[in-house]
Amino acid sequence: MLNYSTSEENYIKAIFHLQRQDGTVTTNELANELKTKPASVTDMMKKLKVKKLLNYQPYQGFRLTNEGNKVALGIIRRHRLWEYFLAEKLKFSWDEVHEVAEDLEHVSNKKLIDKLDEFLGFPRTDPHGDPIPDANGRIEMSKKICLTEMELNTIAIVSSVSDQSSEILELLEHKKIAIGTKLEVKKKFDFDNSMEVKIGRQPAFTISNQLAENIFVLSN
Amino acid sequence: MLNYSTSEENYIKAIFHLQRQDGTVTTNELANELKTKPASVTDMMKKLKVKKLLNYQPYQGFRLTNEGNKVALGIIRRHRLWEYFLAEKLKFSWDEVHEVAEDLEHVSNKKLIDKLDEFLGFPRTDPHGDPIPDANGRIEMSKKICLTEMELNTIAIVSSVSDQSSEILELLEHKKIAIGTKLEVKKKFDFDNSMEVKIGRQPAFTISNQLAENIFVLSN
DNA sequence: AAATAATTTTAGACAAAACTAAAAAAATAA
DNA sequence: TTATTTTTTTAGTTTTGTCTAAAATTATTT
Ligand SMILES: [Mn+2]
Ligand SMILES: [Mn+2]
Ligand SMILES: [Mn+2]
Ligand SMILES: [Mn+2]
Numbered sequence: 308m309l310n311y312s313t314s315e316e317n318y319i320k321a322i323f324h325l326q327r328q329d330g331t332v333t334t335n336e337l338a339n340e341l342k343t344k345p346a347s348v349t350d351m352m353k354k355l356k357v358k359k360l361l362n363y364q365p366y367q368g369f370r371l372t373n374e375g376n377k378v379a380l381g382i383i384r385r386h387r388l389w390e391y392f393l394a395e396k397l398k399f400s401w402d403e404v405h406e407v408a409e410d411l412e413h414v415s416n417k418k419l420i421d422k423l424d425e426f427l428g429f430p431r432t433d434p435h436g437d438p439i440p441d442a443n444g445r446i447e448m449s450k451k452i453c454l455t456e457m458e459l460n461t462i463a464i465v466s467s468v469s470d471q472s473s474e475i476l477e478l479l480e481h482k483k484i485a486i487g488t489k490l491e492v493k494k495k496f497d498f499d500n501s502m503e504v505k506i507g508r509q510p511a512f513t514i515s516n517q518l519a520e521n522i523f524v525l526s527n
Numbered sequence: 528m529l530n531y532s533t534s535e536e537n538y539i540k541a542i543f544h545l546q547r548q549d550g551t552v553t554t555n556e557l558a559n560e561l562k563t564k565p566a567s568v569t570d571m572m573k574k575l576k577v578k579k580l581l582n583y584q585p586y587q588g589f590r591l592t593n594e595g596n597k598v599a600l601g602i603i604r605r606h607r608l609w610e611y612f613l614a615e616k617l618k619f620s621w622d623e624v625h626e627v628a629e630d631l632e633h634v635s636n637k638k639l640i641d642k643l644d645e646f647l648g649f650p651r652t653d654p655h656g657d658p659i660p661d662a663n664g665r666i667e668m669s670k671k672i673c674l675t676e677m678e679l680n681t682i683a684i685v686s687s688v689s690d691q692s693s694e695i696l697e698l699l700e701h702k703k704i705a706i707g708t709k710l711e712v713k714k715k716f717d718f719d720n721s722m723e724v725k726i727g728r729q730p731a732f733t734i735s736n737q738l739a740e741n742i743f744v745l746s747n
Numbered sequence: 748a749a750a751t752a753a754t755t756t757t758a759g760a761c762a763a764a765a766c767t768a769a770a771a772a773a774a775t776a777a
Numbered sequence: 778t779t780a781t782t783t784t785t786t787t788a789g790t791t792t793t794g795t796c797t798a799a800a801a802t803t804a805t806t807t
Contacts, residue, residue: 314794334755347795349756354793366755366802397642407639414630422617534764554785567765569786574763586772586785 308381309358313413316382317341318351319360320412322371323379331368380444386412387433387440388423394434395427401434402473436467436486436523454514454522455500457492463524464489470521478518490524528601529578533633536602537561538571539580540632542591543599551588600664606632607653607660608643614654615647621654622693656687656706656743674734674742675720677712683744684709690741698738710744 311319321340325332334352338345352369355361360375371379389411393399399407421442424430431447432438440446451466465488468475479485483506493511494503500516514522531539541560545552554572558565572589575581580595591599609631613619619627641662644650651667652658660666671686685708688695699705703726713731714723720736734742 312793335753343794344796345755346757346797350794393639397639397646399638399642403638407634407636410634410636411631414627414634416627416630418619418623419613419617419627422619426617532763555783563764564766565785566767566787570764 308378308417310415311378315351315355316378316413318348318355319371319375319379320382320386322361322369323376323383326370331370333368377444380440380446381415382412383446384440384442384444385415385420387437388420388427388430390433390435391427391430391439392423395430400473400476402471402476404434405471432467432486434486435471436465449525451523451525454490454492454504454519454524455502455516457490457524457526459492459495461526462489462491463526465522466525467523468521469523475518475521482512482514484522528598530635531598535571535575536598536633538568538575539591539595539599540602540606542581542589543596543603546590551590553588597664600660600666601635602632603666604660604662604664605635605640607657608640608647608650610653610655611647611650611659612643615650620693620696622691622696624654625691652687652706654706655691656685669745671743671745674710674712674724674739674744675722675736677710677744677746679712679715681746682709682711683746685742686745687743688741689743695738695741702732702734704742 318337318341321337322332325336325340329336334345334348338348341348352361352363355375356363356369360372360378361369362372363369386408389408390404393404393407394401424439424442429441430439438447438449449466452463454463457463465484465486467486468479484490488506491505492502493505496502500519502514502516502519503511504514505511538557538561541557542552545556545560549556554565554568558568561568572581572583575595576583576589580592580598581589582592583589606628609628610624613624613627614621644659644662649661650659658667658669669686672683674683677683685704685706687706688699704710708726711725712722713725716722720739722734722736722739723731724734725731
């Protein structure tokens with residue numbers, strides 16, 4: 308596996324995440340995600356195409372090639388292992404780990420990452436509940452759904468949270484919701500799309516639609 | 528404290544180490560140390576002078592300012608803490624840690640480093656025996672001397688090793704010499720400058736001049 | 748279908764960090 | 778004290794990654 312610059316890696320990772328949602332990624336989307344300008348994106352897309360990491364025809368949007376996806380999974384593996392390390396070993400809080408991991412992920416020494424993985428006990432998910440690819444780039448693609456799509460009176464486990472701000476963390480901590488919490492949706496209100504949920508035998512409480520949209524669960 | 532590029536940091540750290548030995552550092556010396564060209568060094572010296580990290584007049588050599596020294600100690604703190612982490616927690620061997628720390632040292636997040644320090648139990652020295660600056664940039668400047676300068680029949684503790692190759696590591700392991708080992712020089716031979724040393728009550732054994740020159744001890 | 752708007756690409760410029768080759772200054776030898 | 782050698786700096790390029798402004802293409806309205 309070749310080595311890529313910090314800038315190239317940031318583009319590759321962003322494309323990987325965006326194409327999960329959209330299939331093919333557009334110039335403006337990516338520029339917006341990376342807080343850069345469309346012209347810069349086009350420049351980089353040409354470079355990544357030459358390196359065979361990207362399928363790209365002018366004006367047609369882009370997708371990573373198989374090789375590009377492999378590279379992306381390597382970066383995501385590093386990012387999430389460092390996030391786990393920061394939260395678990397250095398006692399960083401949930402909303403602080405992403406920013407630091409954004410830098411650490413670019414130190415790409417295979418032995419370092421594999422030994423870190425071992426030291427951490429081969430964790431399966433990062434502090435936000437997202438799965439960590441293994442040393443071969445394999446990742447558990449669990450069919451997680453948004454809390455808003457859950458059927459009434461079924462129990463599901465909170466698996467991840469898409470917003471990673473300190474504001475959502477404050478709210479989740481107050482409501483005692485964390486990765487792994489078992490939730491049951493008791494009611495949905497059409498007026499504001501709020502819902503009432505229960506944790507175990509405790510009394511039901513209300514969750515706003517904004518919050519529910521950022522909570523993802525594993526239904527079985 | 529401002530932020531500096533990876534390249535700037537590598538120059539700052541190299542100047543710091545070279546001026547420890549020489550007082551003032553020359554263009555060729557630094558180019559040689561960083562495996563770059565003299566012209567590149569001159570360019571960077573101008574930049575560091577503008578940033579007030581360096582005292583530099585054309586053709587006169589250079590020294591770090593107080594501010595420059597502070598920045599250097601920050602980089603060295605990061606480098607040595609990561610080296611300790613790699614050796615102690617990830618079980619890297621002695622000769623592998625430097626290369627990896629060379630990259631990790633440039634992730635400069637104060638909170639990350641201070642929490643890492645705490646997680647590691649505030650280690651005093653890195654795996655090569657070199658002192659780790661504290662959060663305020665203070666460093667223990669122990670008056671260590673080279674093994675070749677030790678008086679006969681006095682005992683001293685091995686405090687650091689200047690060469691960090693796997694070859695010297697192999698030899699030191701074979702001779703059971705490590706950081707902290709108590710050594711007593713019994714004889715010196717003028718012919719080849721080799722010496723006979725003892726560890727505790729074990730029989731004396733021979734050390735070549737090349738090896739002795741790379742071993743530093745703390746004499747009391 | 749033509750006009751208008753939005754998106755994307757190109758062209759040209761710039762800053763950082765490196766290099767080579769030539770000029771300038773300092774150190775050393777004759 | 779000249780002449781020669783060594784060291785250092787300057788001048789001019791190159792590569793990477795960014796930007797603005799203008800042109801080209803595609804999408805949306807009227
Ligand atoms: Mn990043
Ligand atoms: Mn995460
Ligand atoms: Mn470095
Ligand atoms: Mn060291």
